[in-house]
Amino acid sequence: MQVLVYGAGQLAQMMYLAGVPLGIDVQAVDVGSETVVHPVSKQPLDMSLMQAIEAADALTVEFEHVPEHLLEEAAKSGKLMPGIETILVGADRVREKHLLDTLKVANCPHQVVTDLAQLDDCVATLGERLIIKASRDGYDGYGQWRLTDASALEALKAQLSSLDLTAVPLVVEQMLDFDRELSIIGIRSKSGEIKVYPLAENLHHQGQLHVSVAPATDISDELTEQAQQIFTTLAEGMDYVGVLAVELFQCGDKLLVNELAPRVHNSGHWTLTGAITSQFDNHLRAVCGLPLGDTVELGPSAMVNVIGCTGFSRDLLSIPGCHLHWYGKTVRGKRKMGHINVTADSYQELGNKLAELAQTLPEEAFPKLAKEAKRLQRV
Amino acid sequence: MQVLVYGAGQLAQMMYLAGVPLGIDVQAVDVGSETVVHPVSKQPLDMSLMQAIEAADALTVEFEHVPEHLLEEAAKSGKLMPGIETILVGADRVREKHLLDTLKVANCPHQVVTDLAQLDDCVATLGERLIIKASRDGYDGYGQWRLTDASALEALKAQLSSLDLTAVPLVVEQMLDFDRELSIIGIRSKSGEIKVYPLAENLHHQGQLHVSVAPATDISDELTEQAQQIFTTLAEGMDYVGVLAVELFQCGDKLLVNELAPRVHNSGHWTLTGAITSQFDNHLRAVCGLPLGDTVELGPSAMVNVIGCTGFSRDLLSIPGCHLHWYGKTVRGKRKMGHINVTADSYQELGNKLAELAQTLPEEAFPKLAKEAKRLQRV
Structure with a gap:
């Protein structure tokens, strides 16, 4: 079988690696050059995009910001999974909020803004602590602004004045005092x-x-059930096929959806070594119509992103249950270069291993690690 | 880093898949055409063998029957691991027996035969129940003959009369009444x-x-210790680097070495899903000078070879903890097409899963499965 993935980054690479054992040949589309490339070497393959679409049993995406004309062409084949509407939901916060509200899935109080004058109403309705997000092309914190005090509103408006809000509206959210960020990743066949x-x-x-x-x-059964209910409502509501990631805020005993990713997700990379079947394996199984694999964890796991950093010792591999997953990219700014998965038999042991790991890594690139290790050691 | 593997079959493919996450680019040598190929697609890569040797950080083999002139060329680079002498031991039963005897490692009583007349002496010394093996180019049961009764000796001699025993001597072994076949796989850095x-x-x-x-x-501590001692004696005796597989016969509380494989081994494929670090990962770590990974098992595992067979339902993937690993080869005779790994929390559960698996697979291609499932269910 063949699966064509739009996007040729690390997620396509990890799908390729999961595909080979299943007898599935994964090819990637470099969406900039619109060429078909090998997901690991990134070398062009000897076929046109149209040929690859025709040859594929399934088409899918590794990121939601695929140019719309490519998605439309892919959708025409009838083999794009998840569907184009769903991918566009992931790429556009206005569509996303609309979907969440339509499906009555709890999310942050918000307003859509197409004119800066509406921001006054946002402050009146949502309060003066706001997160303002461009509705499209924003990821990893880009295209986001914060208001913490109404007195700064005019300055913020000035800062945003060059944006074309008719083309790309803003989504303004109430800044929540949430307890922590969670995600639920699942698959629908x-x-x-x-x-x-x-x-x-x-x-x-x-x-x-x-x-x-x-x-x-510290996840209660009620919280698990709430998350599963949210996942099911969304996946069924979108008639979703494949892996879907749902980012959540926990506020006390209540979960609110922060955002959706219609694809395999960074917060699911732990499944490569920490679950019976990885998210990449399961995504391919779903889009190829194969039976889904077990999603049970093997024990407590951690996934540590390597961001904008290559200068560290490979000695970390000597920590038992510690695996490096390198993406083979050139380092640049805050680029994700790879991740480190750590598995253990208990949270305490996981904490000990992360503490050991933290000592081998430069703190400036891994600012969250030592503290999280300490927290887990005390669980 | 780059590793060049002599041989372009499934073992090279699995090394490639293990290499990508470690940031190691694995290339394969098709030893027939002496070209460098991609270990998965088998497509020729744009480099000569000499260029690949020069660019590689380490050279290794996926099988011991690499033409000797290629091994000699590889050894000249100073980067071949394990060393050429060790690989030749794996490819030649005379050298293998000599090594075992030199290192005083228990193995089957045997004699080397370079003239058919010596077979009479073998019967006199070793008894009339013998296994006669070509010392080179024999694998998976090829190049082997059996004598069970001295009266059949003359007929056997006639059958062997066309062989050039000066070029390829025979190794004649006493047929042992062993209890079972075991293997120990390990890594030396x-x-x-x-x-x-x-x-x-x-x-x-x-x-x-x-x-x-x-x-x-049913492995006692004494048996484990004996196996580890055998492994250590052999690995240290050969100054081995990489994964080494040692096939053993268990006779009561005694282990005898059957044969060595100077490489990753079919009986270690369970480590892909059943151990913290796979044999492929650990082989690459060893030859690249990276720290070795944990070899602890995650639970009881089984590996089931798919031999000369493609016609079975992929529904087996619905059995929890059941993974298919497909080699992407054209079916031919008794060719190994792939393997199925099954992991469980107990032997009983493993037995149940294998019983379920046996029901989805054609019995003629999997003649050992149902009985082994039953045995495990009763452990």
């Missing part, structure tokens, strides 16, 4: 079967995911 | 660190491995 991984707890720094721990600690 | 996986129990049929179960059931 063509026949409607759903499996979910245990909830992950995600630590961000400057808008980027730094550390995930799965299963998240 | 450049600095001499050794790690071993738990013993696997191997079920053969017509000279081919069909099922491995690891950790093997």
